[in-house]
Amino acid sequence: MRREKGSSLHLDLKKENRNKIFNKIREAVEISAPALSYELQLSRPTVKQNLDELLEEGYIYENGTFGHTGGRRAKAYSVAAKSKVAVGIDLTRHHITVIMIDLCAELIYEKRIRADFSQEDSYYKKLGELTEEAVASVQIKEEAVLGVGITVPGLITEDHQTVFFGKILGFTGLTAAEIGKYIPYPCRMYNDADAAGYAEISKSEDLTDAFYISLSNNVGGSVLIDHKVYKGEGARSGEIGHMTIQPGGRACYCGQKGCFEAYCNAGILAGGCDGDLRIFFERLEQGDARCSQLWEEYLHHLAIAVNNVRMLFDCKIIIGGYVGEHFEKYLPSLKRMAAERNTFEEDADYLRVCAVKKEALALGGALPYVHGFLKNI
Ligand SMILES: [Zn+2]
Missing domain, CATH: 3.30.420.40 (ATPase, nucleotide binding domain)
Incomplete structure (x- = not known):
């Protein structure tokens, strides 16, 4: 019993260190291994082991070197921002907006088209096509997509899967599975105002x-x-x-x-x-x-x-x-x-x-995926 507890504590600590190191690199934009070790108060071997793993997994990359004085130059590490991305789709009565953000929550894709909301297959197909178009245009691997957050003018169940009050668009009962049937990634739905508020507080x-x-x-x-x-x-x-x-x-x-x-x-x-x-x-x-x-x-x-x-x-x-x-x-x-x-x-x-303007809704749909990833990496 005691051993089990000990090993899970060890795992937690290991995960926490990895998380700290990755997020420090992300915040710093570029940073060396000695600086990571110093700033996070972690041993050099711990930092090195984590850097090796993160490099191997493609979440960070070597970004040149630091320093011009004698001795060995320290390598700079940066986050591979596009190693994971999230898509946000905002649906209104007459428009569809698709955005994509990277791991640094930077907007890397945006498209808005006029399309009347409907619960017909052709509309769901359109959402699938727009998502594929976004993924193709930023040249990433399909497995880099964390998920798609769809924001709608309706109230959504806590599991983000069903519209339980959809009087505005007459879509009460619509599920994420149905609306995302042509989207080959995990989908969640969000209330539009909650998504915009979340985007705003995240940027404030x-x-x-x-x-x-x-x-x-x-x-x-x-x-x-x-x-x-x-x-x-x-x-x-x-x-x-x-x-x-x-x-x-x-x-x-x-x-x-x-x-x-x-x-x-x-x-x-x-x-x-x-x-x-x-x-x-x-x-x-x-x-x-x-x-x-x-x-x-x-x-x-x-x-x-x-x-x-x-x-x-x-x-x-x-x-x-x-x-x-x-x-x-x-x-x-x-x-x-x-x-x-x-x-x-x-x-x-x-x-x-508001500081976040027109893309706020779709952004609020995508951000939870990135934040979830950053918390659990
Ligand atoms: Zn009213």
Whole structure:
């Protein structure tokens, strides 16, 4: 019994060292064996053995040498960033976005096409083709693909396999196996706002907790605690789109009245501009009276929701989604309006605009694969 325990401890330690060494190389971009040994406080033989293994497996490579003074030059080691990759696919009513990231979470592929969502075989085939195209274009081996994260405007079961609320696209019950039937890699599904929030918190080094508000064709939210998405009891946390901000107000697609969704989805703004949000913000910029009024009302409702979230969590709030992409200039107005509602604070400096823009959703679908790999290497 004791021996068993001892050997598993030994294995854990071995794994931990390997993990530390690999992630140190990744963070450092290039580093020598003596530097690894010094910085991680590990013996030279331990470092050497791990470097040999990682080289053999193709996860790192020798990247020249360090130093120009006498004596033997130390070899530099770097991570073979494309030795593993992850694909992210974002599905909306009219578009498919495919991205790929490497082990350093760098975007190495991106493609967006117009394609209407459907549950027909031809659509699933298209997803398979787009994935194969992405893999072919970055010249990697098929076994380098860790998996495909598909983000959708729906609520997903905790195992990432089934849509359990899919009213927006009418796809309740759809499974990852079905949607990924032509994708030759493991597939998972993610809620779009959770994925965008996860991408955002992963890229925000100064933040561990935040609430992400996704203002796209639909309104969503994500509770981020300690760099993870807090899911709640039924995987429905952060669904602020259906928070009542106007009792008895506008009808929401969910069947209720006065939901935040009904006041702040991007379509409210883009509706009168051929559905193009860019045109809306151009007109707003030019002082168009109708757009200005719409925007005032939009900010009014957004400020209510923002203040409610602040009261609830007392954390940073990130404005994201399609509207978030255009928001920088208008942040002071929203801050002012949110501060006016606040019981405790004079300003609303807890508000910020998303740093990850349009690829956020697909990125949030791919990142968990890379993070999972980095944790377990
Ligand atoms: Zn609703």
